[in-house]
Amino acid sequence: MPEQLLFAMEVTLNGLMAGVLYALVALGFVLIFKASGVFNFAQGVMALFAALTLVGFMEGQIPFAHLINAIFGTDIHHFGWHVNALVAILMTMVVMVALAWCVNHFVMRHLVNQEPIILFMATIGLAYFLEGLGDLMWGSDIKNLNVGLPQGINGWIDETTFNLFGYGFFIDNLDIVATIVAVALVIVLIAFAQYTKQGRAMRAVADDHQAALSVGISLNFIWVMVWSVAGFVALVAGIMWGSKSGVQFSLSLIALKALPVLMLGGFTSIPGAIVGGLIIGVGEKLFEFAVGPLIGGATENWFAFVLALVFLVFRPQGLFGEKIIERV
Amino acid sequence: MPDTQQDGYMTADGRRIGPVVMEMRNITLRFGGVVAIKDISFDIREGEIRAIIGPNGAGKSSMLNVISGFYKPQEGEVIYKGARRPPMKPYQVARDGIARTFQNIALFEGMTVLDNVMTGRLNHMRSGLLGQAFWWAGAQKEEVANREVAEKVIDFLEIQNIRKTPVSRLPYGLKKRVELARALAAEPKILLLDEPMAGMNVEEKEDMCRFILDVNDEFGTTIALIEHDMGVVMDLSDRVVVMDYGKKIGDGTPDEVRANQEVIDAYLGVAHD
Secondary structure: OOHHHHHHHHHHHHHHHHHHHHHHHHHHHHHHHHHHOOOOOOHHHHHHHHHHHHHHHHHOEOOOHHHHHHHHOOOOOEOOOOOOHHHHHHHHHHHHHHHHHHHHHHHHHHHOOOOHHHHHHHHHHHHHHHHHHHHHHHOOOOEOOOOOOOOOEOHHHHHHHHHHHOOOOOOEHHHHHHHHHHHHHHHHHHHHHHHOHHHHHHHHHHHOHHHHHHOOOOHHHHHHHHHHHHHHHHHHHHHHHHHHHOEOHHHHHHHHHHHHHHHHHOOOOHHHHHHHHHHHHHHHHHHHHHOHHHHOOOHHHOHHHHHHHHHHHHOOOOOOOOOOOOOO | OHHHOOOOEEOOOOOEEOOEEEEEEEEEEEEOOEEEEEEEEEEEEOOOEEEEEOOOOOOHHHHHHHHOOOOOOOEEEEEEOOEEOOOOOHHHHHHOOEEEOOOOOOOOOOOEHHHHHHHOOHHHOOOOHHHHHHOHHHHHHHHHHHHHHHHHHHHHOOOHHHOOOEHHHOOHHHHHHHHHHHHHHOOOOEEEEEOOOOOOOHHHHHHHHHHHHHHHHHHOOEEEEEOOOHHHHHHHOOEEEEEEOOEEEEEEOHHHHHHOHHHHHHHHOOOOO
């Protein structure tokens, strides 16, 4: 097989893996949008916040250490212990549920029946608040997150492909793990929505608030639950992204990459988020590979957005979104 | 006059009407300066079909919304199951055994008919989230038991053939019936129907009438309904409350109400000279 084709195949595979990570963030958006009609701009920052908190717990960091030191003139930073990754993940999940409760109790609950744009603005505010809170609690330095996931080149794939084609594919173990985790996550989410009592209640709330109330569903409970689930998805995304490129504040920008994914897949479709993520991931890698050298590279920064723009013009509801038909 | 009997009576067609299950006492509801309901009292007896009628804007729907917790009255109290009911949110009222339908159908359009009816069973399902994840067999058993009730209701209302159809594809009359099914699946102590026959053609109206009577007859469900169509109301109900401009102008059996001069004036209009 020609070298070029093999290289393109490798690029495609890597693109698929990157796409999975985009899809993970997009999933969080879709969940909240479906259940409460809120476009949660803070989803990316939630992933950052979750990753920061996780690292903080694992390293035994003292929350608000800088603030405490500044006020009391002390010089404390760490408790001096390390927490097992699994325990730290569970602790972080508790924090994310608490965050969900706070978001509903202090923000969303007061904005029921408001225009979508107002809710959207509230989540932008929330995004900046969370970014500041993360900074204040855990500090702004770049942190290394290692929860024990395998990293580095997958030797087996490298060897096998080398034996087959005479060219070894470079596939990162972490990307393989991310793919498996993403698939498992989607299966769990779909099972939850389709087959549990709470999932049924969640779909009911998404469909009609009044009707949901009339069958005895507490909206507040469902909203806290939905934000908790979104927090859980954010945590998973935060772990994957944090393991890959370190926990840093630019992580919150991955939320922006999720936007074109959503425009492609449709804002209301879980499979859409997955497929959209994969298309963007593969598309931008292949485009960079094929066209990049001709026009000076760095196409990955804008390719996704241009693709989304094309979709907005020709298929505004996305690939899997519900088509909106207005009856006159 | 049934009110003199404390513990109920038998109707002419042999149904048993029980003691008072809900009593509205001096309910007043205001929206800003507008008085929607003015000092209204009436009661609902177990097993009866109680109608609330009146011209447009009389405050009928507001009354239903007070019962189901969507509106909070400024004055007055609701006595339910023998005790004063504290202020409740709509979902708490629903959990307390009061199911309702809406004037403008409020169904879960994206779900199938069966799923819609199953949401009516939510309050009867006990197992929590973790229980469902880790004790699958138990949750399954509960699901099956609730499914049976839902299927029974679906059979009863003759919507078996559309069980798996998404609600958004159904015609108006069937949607109304699905909404009734969902409310009925909750096995409510009181079933509130807000204009169950609004916007229906004659045939659909007859069907709906039959279903309401059958539900009441078969399950002994207490029903309070709002209706515009005088003919329908008189045929259906055991007792009727008549409202006009937020006030109660009549209360009694259909025959008594029909003979009430104030009611006739409200409906036909009266010449002021």
